[in-house]
Amino acid sequence: MQDILSAAEELLGPAVKVERNRDWAVFWCPFHDDAGRMGQGGHPNFGVHLVKGYWKCLRCGASGGSLRSLRQKLGGSDADWVPPVSVPRPTRPPSQVGLLDEALSEARSALQPSPAWTYLASRGVLPYTALVYGLGYGLPRPRVHRQTQDAARRSLMVRKDGSWLWAGSVLYADPPSHPTVLNVRYLPEDLLPNGARTFTPKKNHKTWGDRLQPLGSWRITPATRSLIVLEGFFDLLLTAQKLHQLGRDADTVAVYTNGSSPSAKMLDWFRLHPAYEYILLSDPDPAGEEWIQTVSAAIRHGGGQAHAIRPPGRLDPDEAILGGWWPSEI
Ligand SMILES: [Zn+2]
Structure with a gap:
């Protein structure tokens, strides 16, 4: 077999x-x-x-x-055909990030006096934007009820020593209450007070939960006409901030795919929502080109229209926008 x-x-x-x-x-x-x-x-x-x-x-x-x-x-014969067996990958326990609102509240109230606040400012994120998206600071040991702690444990967010894996991060929950996804951007080590993080993250970002739709899509309303699709979290924050400054929140919403390989469910979402005008703003690397192909194929497959724009000077969208660039097409 x-x-x-x-x-x-x-x-x-x-x-x-x-x-x-x-x-x-x-x-x-x-x-x-x-x-x-x-x-x-x-x-x-x-x-x-x-x-x-x-x-x-x-x-x-x-x-x-x-x-x-x-x-x-492909012209093969059926005679000696033995059907292959499907080998399911080992299953994770179902995510319970939707039960973490209590811990999210604490993370949000910790944001302003935390190093994450300074970090957000250094990346060009204004307090207004941090507030709209409900950003928080990942505390190593949130003081929460037992059931919240258990939900975090079942979602594989707590280390054996009891500290949370979101420690020392900017934290975003999507949607902001009863989230399906938690996304963190770890702050650089040198910004953290001693003992704030007792482990070294493998990457500068991490995600828990199930990516069922593009992140940020909770801001879509019946008046939304266009969606700007991005790969990363800071690209989303800076694009949404710019849309607000331009007074365009009403008709245009920014969403992101959380990396260059969107989940199958997220691609289904694009296919099933062909009514929006899609503008894809990619990162300037080969993965970004592949991302454009994958996402626009899903949109076109559903009968929608997708238009890709590459920021100038090989900059990431957030850097280009902070530098004053904005696509004339939007
Ligand atoms: Zn083919």
Whole structure:
């Protein structure tokens, strides 16, 4: 018995990329000249679901429900076909970040006297913006009731020594109450008082919970016409701040995908909301280009329109906006 990935690789050759968090493997499409654009800025467009076995090409639209049908379409015979087994990845306990409002309140009340306040100012985030998004400062040991502490533990947010993994961060909950996602940006070590963080984070950011929709989309109202889509949290804050300064909050909302590989559910959200005009502001790196491809494919797949804009001077959107740039198209 084979798993789905090795069965797919037998049919298609080695996967270009395996995205375990989405149960998805990406290949060059065998049904159109996908690989022909390899090395010329081309991206693989063909995906196989590693648990369910369905497959589709984002470019030419070839799709099917199983590896058996893929094998048939590629001209293989059915005679010696043994269906692959799906190997589910180990399951995490379900996130309970929606039960952390008590701890969020404490984090918010701690923001103003904390080093996160100075850090936000240094990144150009005004108090108004921090308030609108309900930003907080991650305290190492929030003084909360037992049930809140248990919910944090079940969401894998508490270390064995009892300190919280959000310690020493700027903290954002999306939506701001009963959140589905918690996102932190760790402050640089040298800004923290002694003992504020007893561990060294692997990256400068971390996320808990389930990314079901673009973050920031709780600000969408019936009057919203355009969505500016960004990759990162500070890109969101600076874009939203600029929209407010321009008096554009009513018709335009900024959202972010929390990294350059949006979750499958988030891509579904874009596909299912074709009525907005989408403007994608990317980071100036190869991952940003790939992000544009992935997100605009999902939007177009749903019949919507997406327009990509690259900030000038190879700057990230937040830096470009702080430097005075703003796209004339918006
Ligand atoms: Zn194709």
